[in-house]
Amino acid sequence: MNVWLWGATALLLGVLPCGWVAVRASRVDALVGLQTAGTVVTLALVLLAEGFHRSSYMGVAVTLAFLSFVGTLLIARFLGGHL
Amino acid sequence: MSAHDVVLGVLVGAAVAGELLCCIGLVVMRDVYDRLHYAMAASAVPPFLVAAAVLVEEDWTQPGINALLIAVALFFVCPVLAHATARVARTRRR
DSSP, X not given: OOHHHHHHHHHHHTHHHHHHHHHHSXXXXXXXXXXXXXXXXXXXXXXXXXXXXXGGGHHHHHHHHHHHHHHHHHHHHHSGGGO | OOHHHHHHHHHXXXXXXXXXXXXXXXXXXXXXXXXXXXXXXXXXXHHHHHHHHHHHHHOSSXXXXXXXXXXXXXXXXXXXXXXXXXXXXXXXXX
16 A cells, blocks of 8 residues: 555545435435545556556546546536526 | 656645645535635646646556646636535525
């Protein structure tokens, strides 16, 4: 274990509060939880890519950063009336 | 332990601590607007600390530039999401 993998492990614990908000709070709050979880997991993937010394894994983090933006924006824009 | 390792540890530690604080803030706050505030803080500072750590480790190579690209993307993209989410919340409140 190096500092990157320890950081990624600690960072992934941050998904739990986001999940708690998504399950327990209102649906708009759940959207905020989803947004934050996307950021947390993106950074965890960056740390994992560095920790495993696989620069190609960084592409997954870049893709997730943009896809989580598109997904959350689609929910907010087109399903906003149902939230 | 070299100075390089200490800098890496400080940058990664600060990024993780900042991100976890924002996640805790998400749970502690009661209003969607307050929660949005913490969500935006999570995408503003910690990604740049992670990018700085990767740049210290890798220099200006592909992983370093990718990490910086992610930080810049999150910095500029998340306010758009915050605006869209706040708009939905305001519509619901009416």
